[in-house]
Amino acid sequence: MLMFARLAGHDSIAFGGSVIGLLSLLFGWLELKPNRLAAGTGLSMWQSAGWLATAIVIVLWLICLALSLSGGKALRAAVIGMAANLLLFANFAFAGLTASGLLREEAAFSRVSLGAGIWISVFAAYLLIFSARQKLKGSPLWRGVVSWSGLLAVALLLGLGWLNDVSVVQEFMGNQERFSQELVQHVLLFGGSVAAGSVLGVLLGIWAARSGIAEKPVFFAANVSQTLPSLAFFGLLIAPLSALSSAFPALREMGIRGIGATPAVLALTIYSLLPIVRNTYLGLRQVDPAVIDAGLGMGMSRGQVFRRIELPLSAPLVLEGIRTAMVQAVGNTAVAALIGAGGLGYFIFAGLGQAAFDLIMLGAIPIIVMALVADAAMRFAVKAASPKGTAVPGQ
Amino acid sequence: MSSPRFRRWALLALLAAGFIALVSAMKLWEVSLAFLFPQELQVVHPRATLLVLVWEHIQLVAVSSALTLLIGIPLGIWVTRPGGKELQPVVASVTSFGQTFPPVAVLALAVPLLGFGLLPTVVALFLYGLLPVVRNTIAGLNAVPNDVLEAAYGMGMSRFQALLRVEIPVAARAIIAGIRVSVVINIGTAMIGAVIGAGGLGSPIIAGLVQDNIAYIVEGAAPAAMLAILADQLLANVEKEFAHAPDIIASPA
Known part of the structure; x- marks a missing residue:
C-alpha cells in the first residue's frame, strides 16, 4: 500500500480508484438466483457479459490508471472524470443487457441481482470523480458535468427500461x-x-x-x-x-x-x-x-x-x-x-x-x-x- | 483536584450508579409500567431482564467502538505522516462522503452481505463509527501548530516522540470529540440492530411495536435514552480533561 501511494505521485485518489476498479472485476459481478428469496451464485463479468464488454471496461480503467500517474492538469482531470462516468454508465448498461439475456434462458422465477463487483466499481468510479472534481475547482461547468453526468445516464437507463430485468428494478415494478x-x-x-x-x-x-x-x-x-x-x-x-x-x-x-x-x-x-x-x-x-x-x-x-x-x-x-x-x-x-x-x-x-x-x-x-x-x-x-x-x- | 472537575465526575458516577440500580430493579418497572398502562396484560418483555438487555447493548457498542478506535486512530495518524500523506485527500473525502450515508441504510445493506444477527450489526456499527473518529483524528493532528512541532524537533525529539508527546496530546480533545459522536451514533444504530436479531435495548421496542404493547416500548426506550445520555456525558467529561487543547469539535453529520 505504501509503495502504491509513492508510485501514485500527484493523483493518489485516481490511482487508488483505478486499482480498486480493476480489482472489482475479480468479484461476482452479477448474481443469479433461482427465485426472489433464495441465495444466488455469483457470476464474474466475463462469464456473464462476455469478453467484449469486459475488455471495454478494463481499457477504460487502464486509461484512468495511466492518466492518474501522469499528474494533475485540469484537462487530464476532466478526461478521468468523464471516463469514470462512462464506466458508471457502462457497468449498469452491460448489467441490464446481461440480466435480460440470462433471464431469457432461465426458469420463470429467476432473478438477476447486482453483485459486489458492480458496487465496488461504483465506489471506485466515485473515487475517480472525486479526484477529478478537486482538480476542476476552476471551472464549475466541467465540475458539474463530471459530478452528475454518470448518475443522469444511469437514471436515463432506468427510465428507458434497460435495467428492467435487474432484480431491484423488478422489485420496484412489483411495488x-x-x-x-x-x-x-x-x-x-x-x-x-x-x-x-x-x-x-x-x-x-x-x-x-x-x-x-x-x-x-x-x-x-x-x-x-x-x-x-x-x-x-x-x-x-x-x-x-x-x-x-x-x-x-x-x-x-x-x-x-x-x-x-x-x-x-x-x-x-x-x-x-x-x-x-x-x-x-x-x-x-x-x-x-x-x-x-x-x-x-x-x-x-x-x-x-x-x-x-x-x-x-x-x-x-x-x-x-x-x-x-x-x-x-x-x-x-x-x-x-x-x-x-x-x-x-x-x-x-x-x-x-x-x-x-x-x-x-x-x-x-x-x-x-x-x-x-x-x-x-x-x-x-x-x-x-x-x-x-x-x-x-x-x- | 479542582472542584468543578470533581463535581463533574461525582455527578456522572452518581448518575451511572442510579442507572444501574434502576435497570436492576425489574420489580419497580413491572409495578410502575402496570400502573401507567393498565390495559396491557404483560408489561415487561419476557425475553430478558433489562440488566441483560443493557449489557447486550453495551457489549455491542463497546466491541464495535473498540474496533473503530483500533483501526480509526492509527489510520488517521498514518495519513498525516509523510509516508501516508498522499492518501489523506482520499481518506478525508471518503469519510466526509460516507457520513452522508444514513446509518440505517448502512445497517440494512450489511444484511445482504453478511446475513442476520450480531455480525452485520457489529460490522455496520464499526464502519459507520470509523468516519467521525478518522475525520477528527486528521483534523486534530492537522491543527497542531507548526511552531509547536518545530519546537519539539528543536528540543531533539524524534518524529515518533513528537507524535507521542506533542501531537497526540494536543489533538486529543478533537479525537475524543470524534469518539463521542461515534459512540452516540452507534448506541442509536445498535437499537435498530434488534430488527436483525442483534438483541439489545431495541428488542423490547420492536416487540412492543409488533405486538402493539406500549409498555414494552417504554421499557426499551427509557433505559436506551438514559444510556445514550450517560455515555455522551462520560465522553464529554473525558473531553474536558483535555480542555487545554484547541477547540475542534465534530459536527454530528
Whole structure:
C-alpha cells in the first residue's frame, strides 16, 4: 500500500480508484438466483457479459490508471472524470443487457441481482470523480458535468427500461404504487420536519445569541435531544401521544395518534434543532461588531441592521446547519417506518422481515441517493449564500 | 483536584450508579409500567431482564467502538505522516462522503452481505463509527501548530516522540470529540440492530411495536435514552480533561 501511494505521485485518489476498479472485476459481478428469496451464485463479468464488454471496461480503467500517474492538469482531470462516468454508465448498461439475456434462458422465477463487483466499481468510479472534481475547482461547468453526468445516464437507463430485468428494478415494478407513495411520504416527513425545525431553530438561535439567560438552557435541551437514539425518541413519544389522543377525541380526528406520522414529525423536528440553533448562534456571534457599528452609524435602525447586515452575513452558516439537519433527517425518517409513519424505511424493514434482499435495496438505495442529493443541494445553497471572497462553511 | 472537575465526575458516577440500580430493579418497572398502562396484560418483555438487555447493548457498542478506535486512530495518524500523506485527500473525502450515508441504510445493506444477527450489526456499527473518529483524528493532528512541532524537533525529539508527546496530546480533545459522536451514533444504530436479531435495548421496542404493547416500548426506550445520555456525558467529561487543547469539535453529520 505504501509503495502504491509513492508510485501514485500527484493523483493518489485516481490511482487508488483505478486499482480498486480493476480489482472489482475479480468479484461476482452479477448474481443469479433461482427465485426472489433464495441465495444466488455469483457470476464474474466475463462469464456473464462476455469478453467484449469486459475488455471495454478494463481499457477504460487502464486509461484512468495511466492518466492518474501522469499528474494533475485540469484537462487530464476532466478526461478521468468523464471516463469514470462512462464506466458508471457502462457497468449498469452491460448489467441490464446481461440480466435480460440470462433471464431469457432461465426458469420463470429467476432473478438477476447486482453483485459486489458492480458496487465496488461504483465506489471506485466515485473515487475517480472525486479526484477529478478537486482538480476542476476552476471551472464549475466541467465540475458539474463530471459530478452528475454518470448518475443522469444511469437514471436515463432506468427510465428507458434497460435495467428492467435487474432484480431491484423488478422489485420496484412489483411495488410501483407503494414506492411512489412511500417516496412522497419520506420527502414530506423529512422536508416538513426540517422546515419546522429551521424556523424554530433559527428563532431559538437568535434568542440564545441575544439573551444571556437563554443560551445555556437552549443548548442543553438541544444537545440532550440530539443524543437520544432515534428509535428510543420515537418510542418515548408514543405513550404520551396515544394518551392525549384517547383523552381528546378532537385531536384524534385531526389525525394525532400515538403511532404514525405525529411522533415521527415531532421527533424529527426536535432532532433538526441542534445543528440549526448552533449554527445560527455561531453565525450571529461571528458578525464583526465593527460592521454593526458602521450600520448603526449610517443611521440604520436595530431591525435594519439585523435584516440587512447580520442575517445575510450569518446565512451561510445557518444554511450549513440546515444541511446537517437535513442529511440526518433523511436517515432518521427511515427509522420512523418502524412506528408506522411510512416512508422508504418501510421497504427496508419489510425486506428485513421477509429476508428479501432486493426489497431492502429498494428502500436503502433511494434513501442514500436522497441523502446525497439533499447534501449536494444544500452545499450549493451554502455556496450561493456565501459572499464572494469569504470562506464557505463546511467545504 | 479542582472542584468543578470533581463535581463533574461525582455527578456522572452518581448518575451511572442510579442507572444501574434502576435497570436492576425489574420489580419497580413491572409495578410502575402496570400502573401507567393498565390495559396491557404483560408489561415487561419476557425475553430478558433489562440488566441483560443493557449489557447486550453495551457489549455491542463497546466491541464495535473498540474496533473503530483500533483501526480509526492509527489510520488517521498514518495519513498525516509523510509516508501516508498522499492518501489523506482520499481518506478525508471518503469519510466526509460516507457520513452522508444514513446509518440505517448502512445497517440494512450489511444484511445482504453478511446475513442476520450480531455480525452485520457489529460490522455496520464499526464502519459507520470509523468516519467521525478518522475525520477528527486528521483534523486534530492537522491543527497542531507548526511552531509547536518545530519546537519539539528543536528540543531533539524524534518524529515518533513528537507524535507521542506533542501531537497526540494536543489533538486529543478533537479525537475524543470524534469518539463521542461515534459512540452516540452507534448506541442509536445498535437499537435498530434488534430488527436483525442483534438483541439489545431495541428488542423490547420492536416487540412492543409488533405486538402493539406500549409498555414494552417504554421499557426499551427509557433505559436506551438514559444510556445514550450517560455515555455522551462520560465522553464529554473525558473531553474536558483535555480542555487545554484547541477547540475542534465534530459536527454530528
